[in-house]
Amino acid sequence: MPRRHALHSHLRQDRRPKRIRDIGTQQLTAAISKAFDFSAYRTIVDVGGGQGQFLAGLLEKFPSYEGILLDQPQVVAGAPDVPRLQKVGGNFFEEVPAGGDLYTLKLVIHDWDVPKAVAILGNVRKAMKPAAKLMLIEGLQKGPEPDFAKWMDIMMMAVTGGEERDEAEYREHLDQAGFVLERAIATEAFPWLHKARDQSWPGWRELTAQVPKLCGQLAKRFTAFRALILFGDPFVPEHHMFI
Numbered sequence: 001m002p003r004r005h006a007l008h009s010h011l012r013q014d015r016r017p018k019r020i021r022d023i024g025t026q027q028l029t030a031a032i033s034k035a036f037d038f039s040a041y042r043t044i045v046d047v048g049g050g051q052g053q054f055l056a057g058l059l060e061k062f063p064s065y066e067g068i069l070l071d072q073p074q075v076v077a078g079a080p081d082v083p084r085l086q087k088v089g090g091n092f093f094e095e096v097p098a099g100g101d102l103y104t105l106k107l108v109i110h111d112w113d114v115p116k117a118v119a120i121l122g123n124v125r126k127a128m129k130p131a132a133k134l135m136l137i138e139g140l141q142k143g144p145e146p147d148f149a150k151w152m153d154i155m156m157m158a159v160t161g162g163e164e165r166d167e168a169e170y171r172e173h174l175d176q177a178g179f180v181l182e183r184a185i186a187t188e189a190f191p192w193l194h195k196a197r198d199q200s201w202p203g204w205r206e207l208t209a210q211v212p213k214l215c216g217q218l219a220k221r222f223t224a225f226r227a228l229i230l231f232g233d234p235f236v237p238e239h240h241m242f243i
């Protein structure tokens with residue numbers, strides 16, 4: 001049996017790791033919502049979201065939100081019912097639910113090797129509207145200093161066949177799946193927030209670079225329109241003559 005499958009079936013039987021994980025998830029949710037303003041996103045899809053503890057924590061904080069939880073059918077079957085939270089049992093290698101403004105993947109990608117991680121990200125991108133955003137909530141390998149991400153890297157390598165990535169690796173995987181990494185945000189806890197957008201959607205830098213060009217075009221149009229009015233163009237209605 002592949003190692004990650006053995007791990008997931010063990011976790012289904014032994015409830016102790018779940019209790020410890022629940023406490024960890026509450027603390028992580030607090031650290032994540034302190035580091036990032038989620039208020040701009042109305043519908044959040046948590047991909048591989050376990051039994052919905054993270055998503056339920058966000059929905060409690062933002063009462064107008066809706067959440068969609070995707071995980072394996074046997075996992076979501078045990079998830080508690082939470083108002084405004086829709087549970088979807090499925091397989092992120094096949095399909096991810098559409099309709100989210102923000103797609104979160106918390107401690108999911110680190111379970112998988114590069115081709116599988118890119119396949120999951122590719123399916124998220126297929127489900128997303130171009131303006132929606134992606135947030136990977138994962139450890140970040142940085143420099144030679146000892147840190148928790150390195151310990152997790154060894155754990156992932158040994159247990160699931162996955163790994164913790166550095167920023168260049170996140171950029172590369174995201175690029176392969178059609179995303180652009182916008183920024184990496186530190187939290188008070190171990191994971192970082194890696195925020196990404198669809199490659200076809202312009203970011204702030206691209207939009208602000210367009211501003212001088214747009215202003216120039218507007219000014220040219222306005223001057224031409226005013227000249228037409230002053231010279232009494234027959235197609236301009238009388239009531240526009242005050243300009």
Ligand SMILES: C[S@@+](CC[C@H](N)C(=O)[O-])C[C@H]1O[C@@H](n2cnc3c(N)ncnc32)[C@H](O)[C@@H]1O
Binds near residue numbers: 050
């Ligand atoms: C490391 S856990 C992270 C769970 C949760 N996001 C969290 O941070 O607590 C990885 C999750 O991916 C889910 N998963 C694994 N394979 C999956 C698949 N093919 N489709 C959907 N979910 C899957 C597992 O059931 C598990 O809940």
